[in-house]
Amino acid sequence: MNETFTDEELPAVLDELGVPGIFDVHVHFMAPEILAKVWAYFDSVGPLIGRPWPITYRGSDEERVERLRRMRVRWFSALSYAHKPGIAPFMNDWSRGFAARTPDSLWSATFYPEPEAAVYVPMLIADGVEVFKAHLQVGNFAADDLFLDPVWAAIEDAGTPVVLHAGSGPAPGDHTGPASVESVLKRFPGLRLIIAHLGTPEVEEFLDLADRFEELRLDLTMAFTGWFGEALPDRLPSRLRDLQSRLLFGSDFPNIPYAYAHQVGSLVRLDPGEEWLRDVLWSNGAALFGKQ
Incomplete structure (x- = not known):
């Protein structure tokens, strides 16, 4: 299969693989004032980036x-991530409205380690939220913060997936890395955590956690594109084949410095086999979220 193709050629690639579309678990749609600040950060070459990062996909939500x-991205998340106390309810209200008017978007929400999270997270779960996002680096908190204990308990009981940016890429934070995630999983082993960006650069450590905790998953957002984190270990492709059923496609759309198709092409270039590609691009996400 040709590994170089454009966004316009992507549907033909999916036809060749025999999948109905892409299930993208790592897409960002945010309240306009929040997204404007995110884009301003990227445009200014913020300290966590350290190099120019042109955003490829601007424009309106529509x-x-x-x-x-x-x-032909059939399903996609609409992730926001709370970066300070008190802001999650505002973000969640906006995301609720976005999900209501965008039927192919997963209803997404966020939380922060604060007392109120023990109230608003169970309420969101009861209302039917489909995925959460948390960002240890941007929020500057540990996964095992005590304020999150009732949050993790509620999420584990519900089985709601959580996209968790826990790796130290693109720059380490005070609480990034696998340690606090492991601490949480020891107490809440049924959590359906999706480690964003393959846990870069601590990829091997997060894969080790996946070997121990059967509900842990990883998304491949920006992995193998040459834009995120350190060089990946030589033996990584064989480990990714072993974890085929628990790998999910992610893109970080729209905040990526290259074409969307480049992410797909970077996975094709690994030559993992068509069954692996079908599972990662579509089947694993569709099964986890119960979509068709």
Whole structure:
């Protein structure tokens, strides 16, 4: 299979693989004022980036949704991540509205280690939220913060997936890395955590956790694109084949410095086999979230 193709050619690639589309668990749609600040950070070469990072997909929410649909991204998340106390409810209210008007988007929400999270997270679960996002690096908190104990308990009981940025890429934070994640999983082993960006650069350590905790998953957002984190270990492809059923496709759309198709092509270039690609691009996400 040709590993070089454009966004416009992506549907033909999916046809060749025999999948109905892409299930992308790592897409960002945020309240306009929040997204403007995120883009301003990237445009200013913020300290966690350290190099120019041109955002490929700007425009309105409607334009970006239509772009995903043209590439045949059948399902996608709409992740926001709370970076300080008190802001999660505002973000969650906006995300609720976005999900209501965007039927192919997973209803997404966020939380922060604060007393109120023990109230608003169970309420969101009861209302039917489909995925959470938390960012240890940007939020500057540990996964095992005591305020999160009732949050993890509620999420584990519900089986709601959580996309968790816990790796130390693109720059280490005070609480990044696998230690606090392992601490949480020892107490809540049924959590359906999805480690973002393959846990880069602590990839091997997070894969080791996946060997021990059967509900732990990883997304491949920006992995193998040459833009995120350190060089990946030579033996990584064989480990990724072993964990085929627990790897999920992610893109970080729209905040990526290259075409969407480049992420897909970077996985094709690994030559993992068509069954692996079908599972990662579609089947694993569809099964986890119960979508068709």
